[in-house]
Amino acid sequence: MNHVMNHQGTPNHQGSQSHGSTHHGAPAPAPEPIYYDAFELQIAPDMLAKLDMRRSVPMRAFDPAPIPAVELDRMLKIAARSPDHGRLVPWRFIVIEGDARRVAGERFDALYAARNPGLDPSKKDIWTLYMLRAPVTVVVVSRTDPASKIPEWDQMLSAGAAGMNLIHGATALGYAAQWLLKWPGRDGEAAALVGVQPGERVAGFIHLGRQTEKPADRIRPDLATVVTRWTG
Numbered sequence: 370m371n372h373v374m375n376h377q378g379t380p381n382h383q384g385s386q387s388h389g390s391t392h393h394g395a396p397a398p399a400p401e402p403i404y405y406d407a408f409e410l411q412i413a414p415d416m417l418a419k420l421d422m423r424r425s426v427p428m429r430a431f432d433p434a435p436i437p438a439v440e441l442d443r444m445l446k447i448a449a450r451s452p453d454h455g456r457l458v459p460w461r462f463i464v465i466e467g468d469a470r471r472v473a474g475e476r477f478d479a480l481y482a483a484r485n486p487g488l489d490p491s492k493k494d495i496w497t498l499y500m501l502r503a504p505v506t507v508v509v510v511s512r513t514d515p516a517s518k519i520p521e522w523d524q525m526l527s528a529g530a531a532g533m534n535l536i537h538g539a540t541a542l543g544y545a546a547q548w549l550l551k552w553p554g555r556d557g558e559a560a561a562l563v564g565v566q567p568g569e570r571v572a573g574f575i576h577l578g579r580q581t582e583k584p585a586d587r588i589r590p591d592l593a594t595v596v597t598r599w600t601g
C-alpha cells in the first residue's frame with residue numbers, strides 16, 4: 370500500500386490489499402508509509418536561475434584546479450539519470466583528467482601531424498594545449514545497438530541528453546562547461562586514442578572547470594521563431 374501526501378500534507382491512502390488483518394486473524398504489520406516527497410513538487414528558484422542563465426564558457430577561461438572526485442561523480446550520476454528508451458544505456462563516459470590530459474593531447478598531436486605533413490610548426494602541439502585547458506574532460510560516447518528494436522535515433526538522442534544533463538549537473542555544482550567535438554571528437558582514429566571503441570561514436574568532449582571570467586552571453590533564439598502551436 371502506498372500513502373500519498375495530498376496538497377494539504379495529509380496522507381491519502383491508495384490501495385488497501387495488504388492492509389488490515391491477515392486471513393489467519395493476526396493483525397498485519399502496518400507498512401512503512403511512503404510519502405510523496407513534497408520536494409519534488411516545489412519550485413526550485415536556484416535551479417531555475419541557473420537554467421535561465423546557463424551558457425558555455427570558453428575553456429581558456431577555466432581555472433586549472435582539479436575537480437574533486439566526489440563532485441565529478443555527482444555530475445556523472447546526474448548525467449547517467451537521462452531519458453533512455455528501452456534502458457539500453459546507449460552511452461558511456463570517458464574521464465580524462467590530470468596527467469592523462471597531456472598523454473591524450475600528445476597522441477592527438479602525433480596523429481594530427483601524420484595527417485597533415487605540411488603542418489605549420491606553431492600548430493604542432495595544439496591538441497596538447499587544448500586538452501590541458503580544462504582540468505577535466507568527459508568524453509560522452511554514444512554506443513548504439515543497431516540490432517535493438519529501439520530505434521537507433523532514440524539511442525543517439527539519449528547520448529545527447531546525457532551530455533546536456535552532465536552540463537546541468539556541473540552548472541548546479543558551480544562549474545563551467547564547454548561541449549565541443551572538434552577534430553578529436555569527429556575523427557574515429559583520434560577518438561580511438563582515448564579509448565573509443567569501434568562502433569562507438571563521440572557525442573561530445575565536455576570540458577569542465579571553474580570559470581575565471583564571466584563570458585558574455587550570445588543571442589538566444591526568439592521563442593516566436595522556434596515555437597508554434599499546433600491547434601489541429
Ligand SMILES: Cc1cc2nc3c(=O)[nH]c(=O)nc-3n(C[C@H](O)[C@H](O)[C@H](O)COP(=O)(O)O)c2cc1C
Pocket residue numbers: 423424425426547548549550551572573587
Ligand atoms: C554536439 C555538439 C558539438 C559541438 N561542437 C563544437 C565545436 O566543435 N566547436 C565549437 O566551436 N562549438 C561546438 N559546439 C557548440 C558549443 O558547445 C556551444 O553550444 C556554443 O558555443 C553555444 O554556447 P551555449 O552553450 O552558451 O549556448 C558543439 C555543440 C554541440 C551540442
